[in-house]
Amino acid sequence: MSDAVPHKPVPTPRRKPKPAAGEINGRKLNPATMMMGHGFDPVLSEGSLKPPIFLTSTFAFENAAAGKRHFEGITGKRPGGAEGLVYSRFNGPNQEILEDRLSIWDGAEDALTFSSGMTAICVMMLAYCAAGDVIVHSGPLYAASEGFVAKVLSKFNVTYVDFPAGASREELEAKLEQAKDQAAANGGKVAMVYLESPANPTNALVDIEAVREARNAVLGEDAAPIAIDNTFLGPLWQRPLEHGADIVVYSLTKYVGGHSDLVAGSLAGAKKWMDPVRALRNTMGGIVDPNTAWMLMRSLETVELRMQRAGENAAKVCAFLANHDKVEGLGYLGMIADSRQQDIYDRHCLGAGSTFSVFIKGGEAESFAFLDSLKIAKLAVSLGGTETLASHPAAMTHLSVPDERKAALGITDNLVRISVGIEDADDLIADFDQALSQV
Numbered sequence: 266m267s268d269a270v271p272h273k274p275v276p277t278p279r280r281k282p283k284p285a286a287g288e289i290n291g292r293k294l295n296p297a298t299m300m301m302g303h304g305f306d307p308v309l310s311e312g313s314l315k316p317p318i319f320l321t322s323t324f325a326f327e328n329a330a331a332g333k334r335h336f337e338g339i340t341g342k343r344p345g346g347a348e349g350l351v352y353s354r355f356n357g358p359n360q361e362i363l364e365d366r367l368s369i370w371d372g373a374e375d376a377l378t379f380s381s382g383m384t385a386i387c388v389m390m391l392a393y394c395a396a397g398d399v400i401v402h403s404g405p406l407y408a409a410s411e412g413f414v415a416k417v418l419s420k421f422n423v424t425y426v427d428f429p430a431g432a433s434r435e436e437l438e439a440k441l442e443q444a445k446d447q448a449a450a451n452g453g454k455v456a457m458v459y460l461e462s463p464a465n466p467t468n469a470l471v472d473i474e475a476v477r478e479a480r481n482a483v484l485g486e487d488a489a490p491i492a493i494d495n496t497f498l499g500p501l502w503q504r505p506l507e508h509g510a511d512i513v514v515y516s517l518t519k520y521v522g523g524h525s526d527l528v529a530g531s532l533a534g535a536k537k538w539m540d541p542v543r544a545l546r547n548t549m550g551g552i553v554d555p556n557t558a559w560m561l562m563r564s565l566e567t568v569e570l571r572m573q574r575a576g577e578n579a580a581k582v583c584a585f586l587a588n589h590d591k592v593e594g595l596g597y598l599g600m601i602a603d604s605r606q607q608d609i610y611d612r613h614c615l616g617a618g619s620t621f622s623v624f625i626k627g628g629e630a631e632s633f634a635f636l637d638s639l640k641i642a643k644l645a646v647s648l649g650g651t652e653t654l655a656s657h658p659a660a661m662t663h664l665s666v667p668d669e670r671k672a673a674l675g676i677t678d679n680l681v682r683i684s685v686g687i688e689d690a691d692d693l694i695a696d697f698d699q700a701l702s703q704v
């Protein structure tokens with residue numbers, strides 16, 4: 266076997282091929298096209314068409330000087346991360362290819378992946394906040410995000426000011442002035458503006474453009490990054506960086522993963538906003554594992570197909586539900602009643618999504634009867650999967666929210682949240698029809 270050549274010698278341990286141009290004859294390629302191969306060169310992996318899963322904890326340097334150069338990137342002596350692969354808490358081929366592909370959807374310069382959406386959010390906030398600082402955030406937020414700000418960051422004397430989704434530019438400026446005073450009194454700064462739009466489970470939208478203008482007017486440009494959780498509409502139906510956000514946050518567990526079989530998260534934005542977060546992730550860990558990264562690359566090949574189908578299904582299902590005599594109303598972005606919300610939708614959104622609220626006539630008993638009668642839709646929290654899911658926020662995801670706050674947020678006992686999947690729309694309508702008849 267001495268003459269066997271096990272594989273083509275690789276000239277350098279860098280996995281990155283020359284960056285794909287992303288265009289042909291001046292035509293900019295659609296992200297959907299680039300999901301099949303961007304960022305991966307089969308020549309570096311025995312000709313394997315798909316990236317192998319790189320199960321290794323560490324990477325061999327081509328020489329000592331390269332090892333030194335790579336560590337300059339890891340330790341922040343040179344910003345922007347390592348030029349090469351070093352150690353699997355910092356980076357790896359599957360994670361880097363995934364990050365390259367994710368950044369395409371949001372038109373971002375850089376992206377970072379994490380072991381969950383919450384890891385992404387927590388590491389990002391920790392990277393930007395010091396004692397005395399203030400976070401300004403929209404409300405409501407995903408319960409764990411709200412809890413991290415209110416119960417964990419508060420231990421380090423980081424405080425917050427919140428505002429309702431839908432706030433006008435004037436209201437936002439007043440909140441930012443309040444936050445500035447609060448920060449000055451605490452010896453800190455306004456460290457971050459954190460948004461979630463649409464909000465869970467109300468689907469209330471935040472005016473990102475107004476937030477940007479207010480931030481620039483009160484704090485100055487580049488003073489505190491505007492981060493937005495785009496899990497409900499991204500990456501297809503809302504592109505927040507185009508409307509003035511600096512950092513886009515995802516729970517990849519939802520639409521991007523899309524099959525309810527993994528947990529992961531990501532951030533995307535300019536390198537200067539990613540660098541401090543990458544440095545803390547290098548220290549703490551929390552990067553997505555190679556197997557999950559590989560699964561996400563497979564998911565990204567069909568994300569546009571799946572989301573389009575789910576969006577079409579939701580429109581058909583909502584058209585049916587809107588006219589049903591057991592339904593009191595819908596919280597669906599395709600049927601907005603409020604003109605301010607409709608204006609934000611028209612400026613920011615490219616589609617109404619497939620996650621919405623149904624208000625059943627009655628209360629908890631009627632809602633539970635509906636949920637318990639569903640045959641196709643599964644009774645589970647989460648969203649964005651191929652299968653349709655239904656849940657009762659007041660009794661499940663938002664059970665710990667105090668009653669007054671629930672009332673203020675519109676989380677009532679007759680609210681059922683539905684995430685429509687990619688089944689046949691008429692089958693779903695038949696299922697909802699028979700379940701409503703049991704109410």
Ligand SMILES: *Cc1c(COP(=O)(O)O)cnc(C)c1O
Pocket residue numbers: 381382383384407410461465494496497515516517518519528529530
């Ligand atoms: C699920 C979710 C999260 C948390 O993501 P995990 O991947 O479960 O950690 C954050 N924000 C929103 C809007 C979510 O739906």
